[in-house]
Amino acid sequence: MNQHVxxxxxxxxxxxxVCDAAAWASLRLDAPLTFIHxxxxxxxxxxxxxxxxxxxGSREHLLEELAQLDEKRGKLAQExxxxxxxxxxxxxxxxGVAEPMSRQRNGELVETLVGIEDTIRLLVLGKRGETGAAAxxxxxxxxxxxxxxxxxxxxxxxxxxxxxxxxxxxxxASDTARRMVKRIAASxxxxxxxxHLVFVGEPSTHIERELxxxxxxxxxxxxxxxxxxxxxxxxxxxxxxxxxxxxxxxVMGAYGHSRVRQLLVGSTTTQMIRRARMPLLIMR
Amino acid sequence: MIRSLQQQWFSNxxxxxxxxxxxxxxxxxxxxxxxxxxxxxxxxxxxASFCICVITAFAGxxxxxxxxxxxxxxxxxxxxxxxxxxxYLLAATLLTGLLQIVAGGFKLGELxxxxxxxxxxxxxxxxxxxxxxxxxxxxTDVTWHVYAMTAAGLGIIYLFPYLPVIGRILPSPLVCIVVxxxxxxxxxxxxxxxxDMGELPDTLPVFLWPEVPLNLETLRIIFPxxxxxxVVGLMESxxxxxxxxxxxxxxxxxxxxxxxxxxxxxxxxxxxxxxxxAMIGQSVINVxxxxxxxxxxxxxxxxxxxxVVFLSEWVSRxxxxxxxxxxxxxxxxxxxxxxxxxxKQHPMSSNIVMLTTVAVVVATHNLAIGVFVxxxxxxxxxxxxxxxxxxxxxxxxxxxxxxxxxxxGQVFFTSAERFVTAFDFKETxxxxxxxxxxxxxxxxxxxGALDKVVIKFRREGTEVDVVGLNEASATLVDRFGVHxxxxxxxxxxxxx
Numbered sequence: 088m089n090q091h092v093x094x095x096x097x098x099x100x101x102x103x104x105v106c107d108a109a110a111w112a113s114l115r116l117d118a119p120l121t122f123i124h125x126x127x128x129x130x131x132x133x134x135x136x137x138x139x140x141x142x143x144g145s146r147e148h149l150l151e152e153l154a155q156l157d158e159k160r161g162k163l164a165q166e167x168x169x170x171x172x173x174x175x176x177x178x179x180x181x182x183g184v185a186e187p188m189s190r191q192r193n194g195e196l197v198e199t200l201v202g203i204e205d206t207i208r209l210l211v212l213g214k215r216g217e218t219g220a221a222a223x224x225x226x227x228x229x230x231x232x233x234x235x236x237x238x239x240x241x242x243x244x245x246x247x248x249x250x251x252x253x254x255x256x257x258x259x260a261s262d263t264a265r266r267m268v269k270r271i272a273a274s275x276x277x278x279x280x281x282x283h284l285v286f287v288g289e290p291s292t293h294i295e296r297e298l299x300x301x302x303x304x305x306x307x308x309x310x311x312x313x314x315x316x317x318x319x320x321x322x323x324x325x326x327x328x329x330x331x332x333x334x335x336x337x338v339m340g341a342y343g344h345s346r347v348r349q350l351l352v353g354s355t356t357t358q359m360i361r362r363a364r365m366p367l368l369i370m371r
Numbered sequence: 372m373i374r375s376l377q378q379q380w381f382s383n384x385x386x387x388x389x390x391x392x393x394x395x396x397x398x399x400x401x402x403x404x405x406x407x408x409x410x411x412x413x414x415x416x417x418x419a420s421f422c423i424c425v426i427t428a429f430a431g432x433x434x435x436x437x438x439x440x441x442x443x444x445x446x447x448x449x450x451x452x453x454x455x456x457x458x459y460l461l462a463a464t465l466l467t468g469l470l471q472i473v474a475g476g477f478k479l480g481e482l483x484x485x486x487x488x489x490x491x492x493x494x495x496x497x498x499x500x501x502x503x504x505x506x507x508x509x510x511t512d513v514t515w516h517v518y519a520m521t522a523a524g525l526g527i528i529y530l531f532p533y534l535p536v537i538g539r540i541l542p543s544p545l546v547c548i549v550v551x552x553x554x555x556x557x558x559x560x561x562x563x564x565x566x567d568m569g570e571l572p573d574t575l576p577v578f579l580w581p582e583v584p585l586n587l588e589t590l591r592i593i594f595p596x597x598x599x600x601x602v603v604g605l606m607e608s609x610x611x612x613x614x615x616x617x618x619x620x621x622x623x624x625x626x627x628x629x630x631x632x633x634x635x636x637x638x639x640x641x642x643x644x645x646x647x648x649a650m651i652g653q654s655v656i657n658v659x660x661x662x663x664x665x666x667x668x669x670x671x672x673x674x675x676x677x678x679v680v681f682l683s684e685w686v687s688r689x690x691x692x693x694x695x696x697x698x699x700x701x702x703x704x705x706x707x708x709x710x711x712x713x714x715k716q717h718p719m720s721s722n723i724v725m726l727t728t729v730a731v732v733v734a735t736h737n738l739a740i741g742v743f744v745x746x747x748x749x750x751x752x753x754x755x756x757x758x759x760x761x762x763x764x765x766x767x768x769x770x771x772x773x774x775x776x777x778x779x780g781q782v783f784f785t786s787a788e789r790f791v792t793a794f795d796f797k798e799t800x801x802x803x804x805x806x807x808x809x810x811x812x813x814x815x816x817x818x819g820a821l822d823k824v825v826i827k828f829r830r831e832g833t834e835v836d837v838v839g840l841n842e843a844s845a846t847l848v849d850r851f852g853v854h855x856x857x858x859x860x861x862x863x864x865x866x867x
Binding site for chain 2: 128133134135136137138139140141142143144145146147149150153154157
């Protein structure tokens with residue numbers, strides 16, 4: 088199966104950045120680029136006739152009426168989606184991708200993506216969808232579910248995308264983190280980029296050994312690798328580090344803890360996505 | 372988890388709340404009317420409707436469907452209430468819930484695929500007729516005032532929505548009830564009101580264990596009723612959920628719905644309510660009013676209880692004629708009018724199935740028996756139809772002493788007879804070849820028929836050679852499965 092860089096397009100103002108990011112990733116990975124637009128019917132509001140009466144053939148009429156309404160909305164959504172996809176392809180071509188592809192699917196975004204997961208090499212998403220443009224700290228309603236449901240790497244972009252030159256890799260010495268480093272080292276995505284390998288927590292010989300090993304792996308692709316151990320609260324410390332070092336992209340593992348724990352204390356991943364003002368590459 | 376919670380509860384906030392209120396208003400007259408059918412106080416039906424509505428909102432498998440006290444169930448409990456009283460009804464309600472949970476556990480919801488469309492139509496029509504017939508006692512031996520009130524009520528219900536602006540924002544059944552109650556209070560005519568029919572709820576429902584002796588005798592009394600109610604409740608719920616599935620084009624979890632109905636009935640039984648199930652008419656009203664999620668169902672239940680408890684003074688003054696008008700509307704809306712139009716186009720067999728279902732239900736007042744007869748009849752018609760897919764041809768070989776029979780099609784109990792008679796035993800032959808490579812033997816009757824043919828030929832002194840028996844009888848085993856590979860189907864349908 089051919090592995091595509093797959094980018095999700097919707098009407099939000101993140102679409103442009105998603106195009107750019109996807110084009111960048113597609114060129115770096117030398118993988119074909121596919122734009123995908125999911126037409127989600129469940130998001131449409133129901134119409135209400137509160138007269139509360141049912142008469143001759145109400146059931147048949149109602150079905151006919153609802154079907155007609157959906158038909159109209161469906162056609163519009165298709166048309167709109169095609170325009171968006173065409174625009175995205177055009178933009179990707181200007182960015183240098185030779186043959187971007189596009190496809191439309193009916194259904195929820197998450198379901199759609201899970202259905203085609205085995206063709207996805209890297210998924211590119213905007214931080215928020217078309218329904219959540221206003222609230223600054225609010226995540227796109229689909230984003231967290233997408234991250235939880237899919238197992239491929241996911242690139243989340245803010246509303247503008249500039250190709251990164253300095254990348255921060257958040258390393259917590261876990262299995263996930265070790266695998267993450269291995270994957271980046273094996274992939275052309277970080278080639279020639281300045282890498283910052285950061286561990287948040289108390290230093291120990293064990294951690295230093297782990298970091299050294301990870302550094303050696305990354306040195307194979309990155310232009311340079313800086314290793315740093317800083318102590319403090321994970322999210323704010325990383326944020327401070329990013330600002331201090333002019334970091335342009337963040338790489339991290341996703342959702343380590345159990346869902347019950349997250350429900351109670353919230354998750355670092357969600358916090359990071361929420362606050363980040365730069366592209367975020369999430370590895371599972 | 373959180374997302375689906377959001378999706379199933381709060382994705383459609385305003386229309387859901389509105390639809391819930393509209394449904395609650397329509398539920399009140401229904402719950403009262405069905406209590407009267409069952410022969411219990413209106414409060415039994417009202418508590419049941421509240422309880423079932425609220426519990427199915429959480430436990431049901433079909434968001435946006437309305438369940439409450441229903442006519443189909445009420446009709447089944449009439450004798451139980453008349454002979455043994457309310458406490459036994461409550462016990463039977465508990466048992467019904469238990470049986471439904473068991474049915475959900477055994478995934479009996481999937482049995483619905485044996486219920487053909489004609490049977491469903493018959494069920495729906497029969498239900499509408501039963502609801503209508505249940506209103507007749509209110510319309511016999513009464514003064515002309517009642518007829519006038521009912522007619523006026525129907526007029527308001529159907530014409531009010533055509534009024535500009537307010538026609539679209541006020542539920543017309545509510546307007547009907549308010550106006551007729553106003554007329555009744557103003558004119559002071561002597562007609563029956565809801566207050567005359569029994570006790571209305573004056574407090575929130577309280578937990579109470581049915582006061583029946585816990586012994587086998589009790590079980591013997593309530594079990595037949597509970598079993599019937601469990602079956603009818605599940606059938607109506609499954610059919611309604613299919614209708615809501617179609618209307619909203621979203622899937623539902625049928626087995627969860629079975630269990631949800633069970634939990635709801637147990638809850639109703641413990642709070643002094645009668646058994647209930649999903650309601651076709653109310654669910655259509657809910658969807659029409661914009662209700663889509665569990666929130667609308669919950670709203671309907673809660674609003675119903677609030678209104679009834681705090682307005683019971685006023686509810687008791689509603690004239691029965693107003694309720695009758697609302698119930699006639701529900702009956703008209705439930706009936707599948709297109710099925711009458713379709714009588715001309717549909718095949719006779721499906722018409723017979725539909726009409727028989729209706730006739731049996733109307734005669735027995737039991738939807739379960741009607742559906743059972745309908746399903747049986749549909750199966751017979753189907754077997755008969757498929758049995759006709761059998762062709763037997765033959766050819767005399769050039770030597771004049773050998774005949775080859777070709778069997779193509781389905782051999783089973785309905786076509787076995789025809790299979791045997793297709794052979795000519797009077798013809799004097801030395802050899803007979805029976806080619807079964809394009810035939811299917813579905814059951815033991817078919818094998819028996821073949822044995823009979825072979826023996827008959829042998830008795831005439833003919834030697835018989837059967838070709839392709841193994842392929843033909845591959846369909847004999849019970850766990851026969853055609854896998855969805857095109858070549859497997861091809862092999863089955865187009866000869867082996």
